[in-house]
Amino acid sequence: MTRADGHHEFSNESNEQTTTSEPDGAETRTSDSAASHDYEQNRENASVTPETRSDVLARDGHRCQVCGREGPERGGLATLHVHHIERDPVGVAENDLENLTTLCRSCHSWIHQQSTRADAPVTLTEADLSVLLPQDIEILRYLADEGPAQTGKIADSLTAELSPTTVRERLAVLMGLDNQVETRDRQIVDQDVQTGAWGLTGQIEHSARGHIPSDPQALIQRVEDEQVRQALERGCNRQTVMDVLDISRRTTFHKEKRACAYDFPLDAFRRGGRGGQHPGGDTTSETADEADVNSSSSDEQQRLDSVGHGVGDSTPSDPTGLGESVQGDQEDRDKSTPDEGNVMVREQLQTAIAALQRINAEL
Template sequence: MVEAESQPRKDELSGASTDGDESDVTSPRECNETVNPETRDDVLTEYWHRCQVCGRRGPEKGGLATLHVHHIERDPEGMDEHDMANLTLLCRSCHSWFHQQSTPDDSPVELTEEDQSVLLPQDIEILRYLSENGPTRTGDIVSGLPSDHSVSAVRERLWVLTGLDNLVEGRDRQIVDKDIETGEWGLTDQIESSARGHIPDDPQLLLQRMEDEQVRQALERGCDRSDIIDVLGISRRTTFNKQKRACAYGFPLSAFNRGGRPTDSERSERSSVTADTDTGEADGQQRLDAVPDKDPDSLGRTETWGAADSESEAQSTGVDDRRGSQTASDDVGSEELQAHLQEAIDALRDVNEVL
């Protein structure tokens, strides 16, 4: 397996991104490595002194990782336990994690076989941590897991856990949620203000949620992933992240699909309402015109101390002029705002049609 040198690193399994010094290094003997020195050398050569889970390298290849030979099966069928086909190479951290990793039986929530088909061992660790310490933030979860993972890798697994009911056909309830008020993750019974279906106030976050949901729906309808990459100008990995994030947050894109454009039935309803309003206003104006003129004194005119009648009339006229100009300005501002909103809505609708 010389090609192991070119294999991509599995960040979802380890989250480690660089070679790092390992404290409390465990020797191969202490880790129950039962192969002889010759077999160990053969395995190191076969896998180029590189951990087959996280990609860390041993000292012979310029790294700092302590490498262990790991038996894939303790009682393999059709081969000897120490056969090369039953051996692989792991760093100390990954080897320790592999033997201590959680199983579905350790989960604080019930998981079906369908659930397990999309979950990883670290997902069980996340569930256990949330059960014991939630609700809590992403960074605290990363620090509290028994295995090494990056913040981005844990956040991605939190999206999967939160959107599990949208990823697994047979599941109808969430098991993990995020509190929209605090930004903390927890089991559903630990969260007070769910982020599911929330419409963000921040424009950038709102556009991200809308784009995420469009990507999810496009993939669900069978659109080719490469077409989505070309249309949106994003990487292939980003499409997977958007899909997982959309399943987690469940943005109500249908609330924006019409883009502010009324349907034919809505137009007819608005027309009838407008006609009724115009008729009512005309009747009201006729009633006002029918009111007879009265003596100004009988209307309770307010006395103006130290001001001539002409000045009072001038002030009254100035106020009326300002009110008229303010009304005209408000109308213009409202029209400009509607125009900008319509442009944004049309652009989003065009993207939706392309997808």
């Protein structure tokens, strides 16, 4: 089963995976549940007949249904297993084709080693779990033990081989969980706006939520993310957002998740919020750029001028990783010369504002 955001979903403890596994024979991480996986695999091998296994592999095109790696029959190198989606399915027999799926060895191992709800260091409801993936619980466990921590260290600690970009996206989901789940009234994960480290809320001293970045590139992304979220919440068609902003469907989901995490105060920004501030007026160690912004459309050019002003005077770092694209793993953005920065920022803001105005017109 596939969710709206493209993730594969298994009903067995919400088994999900969105990563490419390593070649067979490569060194992999192990966990205390490896023996359990061996037992489960032996049980599956014994209970599924060769004929049924062949039928499942043929139906799935000899391809792992999680990461997409192909078996020798399709010219690939992956060792493929047949996995029971449910051990006690309702309405079908355990070995019926609809209760079986094809997984490569690495993904199958990950499925059986994943963390469960009981392993979480915080209380999670059924509504929370409808949004989260099993690796999110593993991330929560790591943060509880080792947080605050940088994205790379978190990625290195996980059982599944996930890129820093994927881990950063999952961290954004965890950080914005209270804005995605109606019944959750408390944030559980936060990011330090000064260091970029992630942790449980009690571990973070300077919250990135609600922060107005002084860096123009981060500011552009914040505004666009929040406008995408608001447009989708107000019923704007996702395809329209994709067309207007010229972005992929996956990127719209990523922007929506990131907006939920950072909860950018768009109204306060329009009223004249300054970079480096939270809506309440508390400043961080970042240099504040002038951002004389009014809510009326007649002042859009003034917004461009004031945001662009001072780019050459200060090139603050982006510890929160806000300037990264969905596709890239780049940890630091390239630095521009002052003149190039002014032109680039103005052009990008002009494009973003024009696109967002078209979205509003669609509504």
